[in-house]
Amino acid sequence: MTVRVGVITFPGSLDDRDAQRAVRLAGAEAVALWHGSHDLDGVDALVLPGGFSYGDYLRAGAIAALAPIMSEVKDAAGRGMPILGICNGFQMLVEARLLPGGLIRNANQQFIRRDQRLRVENADTAWTSGFEAGQEIVIPLKNADGGYIADAETLARVEGEGLVAFRYLGVNPNGSLDDIAGLANERGNVVGLMPHPEHAVEAGFGPDTPSAMRSGEDGRTFFESAITAVVNAAA
Template identity: 75%
Template structure:
């Protein structure tokens, strides 16, 4: 399986996402925001960092980069697409996902190992989880507050499109503790925490078993591979 990782000016975590894909036994493919070529990939990751134009609104200008026209088309045809942090912001700006992301309610950047509850284990990126699984992956953002109208929030809840919810603490003021959502089809998922930073023992979050032993993030990438193989 070939999974593309798009680099935008200011991306920070594209190499980490590529490494996570290798750990999941797939082939990472580097893609550039200024091109229209998806290089025949089977899935796409929009990584975290800071895309150009974030000073206007996070992800707003990046969402209309040349390659995003191809991402939108591929997503609408069913290709699995994962947006992490800044990538999540781009997906909402591109209207592939509902809602939006605003500055953290406390006004400061936050970095922490964050507990999440899996609310939807039936997407292309969560198939190897079970409903109500509790996982820990790193979080780092300054504009991570998920917002939507009350009607939209009710619709997302009713349709099972909330994928992850914050546990213990809401780190950024996201409405209804929402940490990640999916589209109607379940092939596009966005979340603020970073699964690519929890894929290898010795480098992930602390667990009860040992320091830095958390690898919950790896299942995001193996889930996508399983979903592609099942087609």
């Protein structure tokens, strides 16, 4: 079975090609999709990539969340399709109410770029099943509006229902409540996170590890997990 993963390009997307490359390295077919279309081209999973989409000056992801293709994204999420939002894509998912809470300017008001340690909190989603709960990974992070916020009731629900997918370790780079770096929906098919797993998929280009410089490949597991989820669902 050939798994087809759609990567949606919005005006201002800058990591769409990186996401397509990650999909291919994980063993699936990458399908380029356009924000102004209503056609998902029969894909099995979706990635909303990072960047700085049009309208971010109003609120990150707010205008992109109203793009024509987002109607199809919402329908696909309701059907259980695996959907991953990375950085700006995570912002779109919360603005589209596919994930709870919101994302605001980093607490230090600065753009942050670093290799970020994370702890896997939920290994039961379509995008995290290849990890172990409690596993520590390193994924590059680069954002200006990555501070996760939620009201007290929403935060209690997110924590109580196990919707936190990842937490920052070592340092909280953007002031996110409860060190939250990524979330999942109740069904586990929609995941959003601020760090960029597509930048840690191939030795020689990823984060440094104790074994070698730029050898980190933790990000590939996200995409391999989704491929496995699609194959298992079709079995």
